[in-house]
Amino acid sequence: MRRTSLEKVVLLQKNPANIRNLCILAHVDHGKTTLADCLVASNGIISSRLAGKLRYLDSREDEQIRGITMKSSAISLHYGHGDQEYLLNLIDSPGHVDFSSEVSTAVRLCDGAIVVVDAVEGVCPQTQAVLRQAWLENIRPVLVINKIDRLIVELKLSSQEAYAHLKKILEQVNAVMGSLFTSKVLEERAEKEEEKEEKDGEPSIGGQVYDWSAGLEEVDDSHLYFSPDQGNVVFASAIDGWGFSIQQFASIYSPRMGIKTAVLLKTLWGDFYLNTKAKKIMKGAQVKGKKTLFVQLVLDNIWSLYDAVVTRRDKEKVEKVVTSLGVKVMARDLRHSDPKVLLSAICSQWLPVSQAVLSMVCEKLPSPLDITAERVEKLMKVGARQFDSLPKDTQELKTAFLQCSSEEDAPLIIFVSKMFAVETKALPQHRQRPLTQEEICERRELARQRHADRMAADQTAAQSQSESPSQDGQPAALCTAKMESLTLRESRPEEEEPTETFVAFARVYSGKVKKGQKVFVLGPKYDPARGLSTLPEGCRAADVVPEVPHLSCCSTENLYLLMGRELEELEDVPAGNVLGIGGLEDCVLKSATLSSAPACPPFTPLNFEATPIVRVAIEPTHPSDMPKLVRGMRLLNQADPCAEVLIQETGEHVLVTAGEVHLQRCLDDLRDRFAKVEISVSKPIIPFRETVIRPPKLDMVNEELGRQHKVAIIHQVKDEASQGRSSDTLHVDAGGLVTITTPNRLATVCVRAVPLPEEVTRLLESSAEVIRTLEQVNMSLREGKNLDISLGTVEAIGGLKAQLESLLLGRKWRNAVERIWAFGPRRCGPNILLNGDEAYRRPSVWQCLGRGDAAGEAAGQTAALRDFDNSIISGFQLAALSGPMCEEPLMGVCFSVERWDMQSAAPPQHQDSLEEDSPSREASDSRVEGSSATGSREEGAEGGRNQAGRRQEAGPADCYGPVSGQLIAAMKEACRHAFQAQPQRLMAAMYTCDIMATAEVLGRVYGVLGKREGRVLHEEMKEGTDMFIIQAVLPVAESFGFADEIRKRTSGLASPQLVFSHWEVIGSDPNWVPTTEEEYLHFGEKADSANQALKYMNAVRRRKGLYVEEKIVEHGEKQRTLSKNK
Ligand SMILES: Nc1nc2c(ncn2[C@@H]2O[C@H](COP(=O)(O)OP(=O)(O)OP(=O)(O)O)[C@@H](O)[C@H]2O)c(=O)[nH]1
């Protein structure tokens, strides 16, 4: 097979109707890269003998060594199908969870996907994840059931059993699709109903008639499912190079059997059998115990081929088969000792997998022209805004997307989904071109000259050596060679040129991009409305552009065709193609939208499934290498879609990655490519959370805490309180209420910490995005701006509120949702600040919903009173960010401000922002209102500081600085003390893992899990195999080396994938000391043997350089030898 020339590809790029942008998705190790090899081999890029062994798209060394893909990479293939020629831009993606962000970057650029499923393992967690990702991006999938050979060779199933097994796998995949579809229909229906309700003003039909249909019956979902008769399923064995769809068999058998192809297509898959007597195809094979058509006509042929070639190695039969199939097999393949060679030689001619898969792709996957309006609107959604509320020019761009035109007047729209690093010398412009004849001569002459010189030098050296022999007796030639290499190295100039160049992984959605063209780079926060109003009309990127936030200009210096390991230079690229763009590294960090039109909105951010959780601190082995490391880390940050690089407050350089394998890859990259210095890496920094719980009812030996114990504990609290936790500005009462006064005695806050119910914490965690939007909306409302919020956003916020209301029940939480003051840390975390002071009124955080009385009341409130509102919030945010146990963020804690007073020490004219004690509060309120009318509407800490400044001038009382600052510190302290007044606990991050293991190694898997504090959730046997699937949870802190250990202990039979799942409270109390007789007996005096929480806490404290309370000397008395003692 000849390689397709670059000219041909360029030609094909111009016809979007025949372009397919697709990616290969699957669970780890299901054979994506092997399948890609077969497809690549069909283009003559690699030899078909090596297909499946080479894993051409795994171009990194560590990918080859580990055998897993770590990045997505693209290759353009040419395929002739019927009378048409197609260009397929194929992207291979990794299946390992650690790299799921790479899947997101691939999926965004595609219109379709090949989902690969292992015939033995079936649907695995990542299969579901990738199907969901494809669904969320609205791309169409086709299915390849791979590794069918394993059913024959490993599981030794009969063809009949294999059919049942394959049917089951299809059902599993379709079940996933079905559930995705159902949830979408239900969501849409709910949305419609809401709209209707809003229009009608009241619930439909007066609540008299209830419609319980979910709307599922009316929607056609038949196109959604995978079924061989639909032509969207291929059965394959990528490693043996074969694959087929039933279309192929239908066309083989149709002339032979005299049955119409259409009939065969309908009956080849399903419960049909061939009634030879009646010469009819009949239904009901299963009931009658007959072989189905699929088994008889398809599987039996394959089974007998494997039987002849692999199992029995029956030469005669093989020859018969070879002649009957009409394939040509070379003699050396026939003689080869490995039967697999012969097998793939036969199969790859009989049923070439590339043909089956590529035909299906061309027929079933959409071209760039088929992009749906729904998908375009989804891509163009700007923040919380509705599509209709975007500027008119922006809305018009939708047609450009749909037309996918490359005409000169079509606006250019490109999306960059990631930046990847390429060795500068591997770029086509730096690649060595073949030398001309003259150059070869010249070089030969030079080499000859050098050789002669060296010989001469050697001779002189030998002479001098014979006169004075070298001391260590080293041969002189070696000496000179060494010297030469030394001088060579020295004479080489310091490498200044960057060795890595960044190329953007992108797709053109509209227009034609030319080399060297100037384009706008739109950051994710760019607002087209703002851009359009600032920029002059008809402004182009090449002009001098006024400054607009999140908008910059850049030129596309180089355009590349992505060919797996290689890049080819291109002059221009028309719409609908995937390409590489050089020269963007200074303006694009990880992803961006490029356009020639400032009206273009930035694309919606990529959906990342993985949470970066494993963090390590990095430092250079030689401190002088620090600048190189910093630069290297910056490059790494740009080159990886998911890795995060940060500098902590402590000054540590921290790398956050999605998992252990990802971490390893990032470190290798840093060492070998980006920083090129020796680095030392800390142990993984494991995140913890701090929380409070309700006072326990049992003691550590599970005995009920009797009355007297309680008394003892209260005594202890009181003791502590008297020993310095209570000072003249701080008071902690026995019930845990903390009262704190600012140093200038102007403000007093009373705070109590209460644990939030677990479900609430979980809800807050999962709704971080909604809370962040809510915060944004509130912020703009406070600034007096009115944001066009989409219906969906309002609905999401309303939904969150309703859920919170349903979860926060009981007397304790009465009206709590309305009284929420803020969420924290970072304004969107899983902790709540409550306004428990009846007398203090502030706008509700839910004011954007426009309901609730608090909002109405608050509108009349003064801004001046709330000058210090922000200080309280800031204090709370700080406290929530780092708790008192080991300065880790809090989780699931509610701080209720029960009282908040401000007294005045300032002259009366400055009392405007102060609130007096309860008797005169009414009066003070009205005074404040008056002052707001005079125009002091400044908000937040800023305002507070101004006033404090004024007060400072007024008298010497305020030597402590601005009141707002003092209040922040006081609030923070109050929260910390309130937290400490409750029983405190650490929370550990937990992974879930699915382990597939055979019965023999099950015990060992349990052993490893037990040792690492893992917990098995459930275990089931996978049908049709002897495999067990175990689902377990495991603390992240115990997970390092887990996958390796499991693999070792089970001789590689089980390999788990760890996915972050949730946070869990660690039962033991890190501050616990034995107090009762039983506890002393049970745990001993030190009681540190079983306290896992204390161990974790101390480890974190030690890492952070905090004080760790430990007894170092255990036994002070001198050891005496027994003999002396006698
Ligand atoms: N028996 C059998 N083994 C296969 C087949 N296809 C692939 N394999 C093997 O499965 C293993 C994984 O194959 P890969 O192609 O690397 O799998 P992948 O899906 O690309 O894996 P990741 O990229 O790491 O997610 C390799 O050892 C292949 O040899 C097949 O059809 N039959």
Ligand SMILES: [Mg+2]
């Ligand atoms: Mg792979």
